[in-house]
Amino acid sequence: MGKSSKDKRDIFYRKAKEEGWRARSAYKLLQIDEAFDIFTGVEHAVDLCAAPGSWSQVLSRKLYLPALRAGNPNPPTIVAVDLQPMAPIEGVIQLQGDITSEATAKQVISHFHGQPADLVVCDGAPDVTGLHDLDEYVQAQLLLAAVSIVCAVLRPGGTFVAKIFRGKDVALLYSQLKMLFPEVYVAKPKSSRNSSIEAFVVCRRFDPPPGLAGPGCALQALLAGAAEDYFTAAAEAEAAEAEAAAGGAAGGQLASGGGGGGGAAPLLARAVPFLSCGDLSGGDADRTYDLDPATYVRLDPVQPPTAPNYKTAIALAKGAL
Numbered sequence: 001m002g003k004s005s006k007d008k009r010d011i012f013y014r015k016a017k018e019e020g021w022r023a024r025s026a027y028k029l030l031q032i033d034e035a036f037d038i039f040t041g042v043e044h045a046v047d048l049c050a051a052p053g054s055w056s057q058v059l060s061r062k063l064y065l066p067a068l069r070a071g072n073p074n075p076p077t078i079v080a081v082d083l084q085p086m087a088p089i090e091g092v093i094q095l096q097g098d099i100t101s102e103a104t105a106k107q108v109i110s111h112f113h114g115q116p117a118d119l120v121v122c123d124g125a126p127d128v129t130g131l132h133d134l135d136e137y138v139q140a141q142l143l144l145a146a147v148s149i150v151c152a153v154l155r156p157g158g159t160f161v162a163k164i165f166r167g168k169d170v171a172l173l174y175s176q177l178k179m180l181f182p183e184v185y186v187a188k189p190k191s192s193r194n195s196s197i198e199a200f201v202v203c204r205r206f207d208p209p210p211g212l213a214g215p216g217c218a219l220q221a222l223l224a225g226a227a228e229d230y231f232t233a234a235a236e237a238e239a240a241e242a243e244a245a246a247g248g249a250a251g252g253q254l255a256s257g258g259g260g261g262g263g264a265a266p267l268l269a270r271a272v273p274f275l276s277c278g279d280l281s282g283g284d285a286d287r288t289y290d291l292d293p294a295t296y297v298r299l300d301p302v303q304p305p306t307a308p309n310y311k312t313a314i315a316l317a318k319g320a321l
């Protein structure tokens, strides 16, 4: 399959090369911004799971470069972290590390020198196995690791944007996030394929309960409490459904909101608004576009991979590792 075939199949892949983005993912963040205005008033930002760096490029172009052009003596601090190394980006401090490790969290925090971030973004994704339950679980754990960093670096009132997989228990993540953010939305940018289960949570007005600042047990307890409520409510709903199906009256009770602290309330808390974002005229990620052979010019990727897996595989095959 030639490179022009991918250009044809994926308008955002082609546009990214034309506009100098390292990955088509840049458009996802840009389209989220179009709908939610996430950059206004932002000075300091964190990009978790950042490689190859297109979201960091967006942060640099939206925050750092304008401040530099305006002669701001204190330009924004932007910290990016990933397991993989990344080629440099102007105004972005890069760290190589695992966001699930406390050491990495501490490293990220150390760059803020007591000045909290206004925005944390996380496009983290595990290497998918194809086993959906497992992939969704690992993705959720990555998100919770990001939440732990959020609790340590984000200022009250700040914004958190993160990739999620919309699997069967995604509502648990919504309830957990709603304990920290009064506003939680799910956004599906047009540049994200419909066939993909990915979407993005946009969490606004960070409002941590007292005693939660900094990574630690209080957060774990809060998240565990939300999980317990979620599974209790799910079990109750299942039991009510079974009873209703058997001709009982339990289904009506659930719908009327009864059940005190454990039942309908957590179920309602899980509902979050869904927003499809991005201008349709910008292209459809699921469509194939014809290329005009008279004007088409093949472009190389903006940034070749710094440490591609195939190099490790070749080295392993040669017995060099």
Ligand code: SAM
Pocket (backbone or CB within 6 Å): 022, 023, 025, 026, 048, 049, 050, 051, 052, 053, 054, 055, 056, 081, 082, 083, 084, 097, 098, 099, 100, 123, 124, 125, 126, 127, 142
């Ligand atoms: N937002 C990036 C961009 O625009 O270029 C793309 C991110 S890519 C979809 C997902 C990234 O998550 C990968 O680079 C991967 O290395 C990173 N990742 C997965 N697990 C991680 C972890 N535990 N710690 C740090 N990075 C992780």
